[in-house]
Amino acid sequence: MGKLLLVINCFILAIGHCGGPLMMRLYFIHGGKRVWFSSWLETGGWPIILFPIACAYLHRSRIQPSAENKLFLMKPRLFIAAAVIGILTGVDDYIYAYGVARLPVSTVALIIASQLVFTAVFAFVLVKQKFTSYSINAVFLLTMGAGVLGLNTSSDRPKNESYREYILGFVMTVGAAALYGFILPLVELTYRKAKQEISYGLVLEIQAVMCLFATAFSTIGMLVNNDFKVIPKEAREFVLGETKYYTIAIMSAIVWQCFYLGVIGIIFCSSSLVSGIVIAVLLPVTEILAVIFYKESFHAEKGVALALSLWGFLSYFCGEIKQSKINKPALHLLQSEMPSVPNCQISV
Numbered sequence: 001m002g003k004l005l006l007v008i009n010c011f012i013l014a015i016g017h018c019g020g021p022l023m024m025r026l027y028f029i030h031g032g033k034r035v036w037f038s039s040w041l042e043t044g045g046w047p048i049i050l051f052p053i054a055c056a057y058l059h060r061s062r063i064q065p066s067a068e069n070k071l072f073l074m075k076p077r078l079f080i081a082a083a084v085i086g087i088l089t090g091v092d093d094y095i096y097a098y099g100v101a102r103l104p105v106s107t108v109a110l111i112i113a114s115q116l117v118f119t120a121v122f123a124f125v126l127v128k129q130k131f132t133s134y135s136i137n138a139v140f141l142l143t144m145g146a147g148v149l150g151l152n153t154s155s156d157r158p159k160n161e162s163y164r165e166y167i168l169g170f171v172m173t174v175g176a177a178a179l180y181g182f183i184l185p186l187v188e189l190t191y192r193k194a195k196q197e198i199s200y201g202l203v204l205e206i207q208a209v210m211c212l213f214a215t216a217f218s219t220i221g222m223l224v225n226n227d228f229k230v231i232p233k234e235a236r237e238f239v240l241g242e243t244k245y246y247t248i249a250i251m252s253a254i255v256w257q258c259f260y261l262g263v264i265g266i267i268f269c270s271s272s273l274v275s276g277i278v279i280a281v282l283l284p285v286t287e288i289l290a291v292i293f294y295k296e297s298f299h300a301e302k303g304v305a306l307a308l309s310l311w312g313f314l315s316y317f318c319g320e321i322k323q324s325k326i327n328k329p330a331l332h333l334l335q336s337e338m339p340s341v342p343n344c345q346i347s348v
């Protein structure tokens with residue numbers, strides 16, 4: 001059950017991680033200019049998560065009817081932690097959206113690959129992540145992939161953009177990679193220090209609270225920046241038309257929820273490092289989609305980066321399989337499936 005949930009979360013993350021940046025860039029290349037609105041869309045779809053939370057509640061009520069069964073399981077300690085992570089996520093969303101507004105998606109993807117190094121370092125500091133030769137090899141190969149891609153970025157500055165804007169976009173995206181590389185292990189630390197049993201139902205609640213606070217943060221940015229007033233005018237002038245403008249906005253909000261749910265679901269099933277590795281593996285897929293849909297250039301370097309990232313991914317999972325074979329005789333099955341979150345439970 002643990003492994004199935006992990007695979008499902010990887011799939012959900014793949015939808016969010018490939019679709020999210022593409023939808024965001026679609027908005028910018030066809031006349032969208034509001035960075036705060038774009039970052040708002042990254043988390044503004046959080047009410048959707050209330051639906052699975054309600055389903056989880058109904059499921060609990062059916063299997064163990066009791067007066068103590070509540071719709072929300074979260075205790076104040078966990079609520080505060082999720083709110084703090086949510087505000088950090090709001091900051092991260094803004095600087096990430098700033099990068100996507102200025103750079104081609106393929107360049108953003110290559111810079112975001114450096115996130116894995118930040119995740120590995122912060123996971124070591126915050127949750128004492130243990131490294132095996134396989135995970136070190138995977139981090140090395142995936143980072144090499146990003147480096148190889150970096151060899152060919154100077155040629156991809158959009159024509160209508162100044163050098164200064166391009167560099168600022170670059171710096172902001174590195175900042176987003178560093179901050180998100182910190183947020184992932186912080187989520188893992190939150191699970192560990194929660195002082196309540198972490199179930200998948202609770203993971204959904206954490207997602208809702210995180211996104212609620214991130215959205216509140218972006219809403220303040222939108223208000224200060226007058227975005228709410230400008231949006232109807234921007235929609236009317238959007239190159240693809242008003243209907244498509246709102247469709248893109250709604251689809252973006254939904255797809256980004258998949259990204260966040262996938263990320264924190266993988267941390268629940270495994271660890272923040274695995275979540276970082278899955279993100280890194282998906283980056284070349286996003287790149288290839290950007291090449292196909294937005295006709296961004298595809299150099300030999302992108303092919304090499306793709307091969308390196310697949311190699312890194314395979315290396316990591318071979319190591320995991322070997323490790324679980326070693327652990328199996330000694331440990332209870334559930335423990336071997338859930339090595340890093342001692343108080344997590346596969347229940348809703």
Ligand SMILES: Nc1ncnc2[nH]cnc12
Pocket residue numbers: 042092093094096097112115176177180259
């Ligand atoms: N806000 C964000 N959204 C998606 N991927 C990210 N990587 C770093 N920050 C990110």
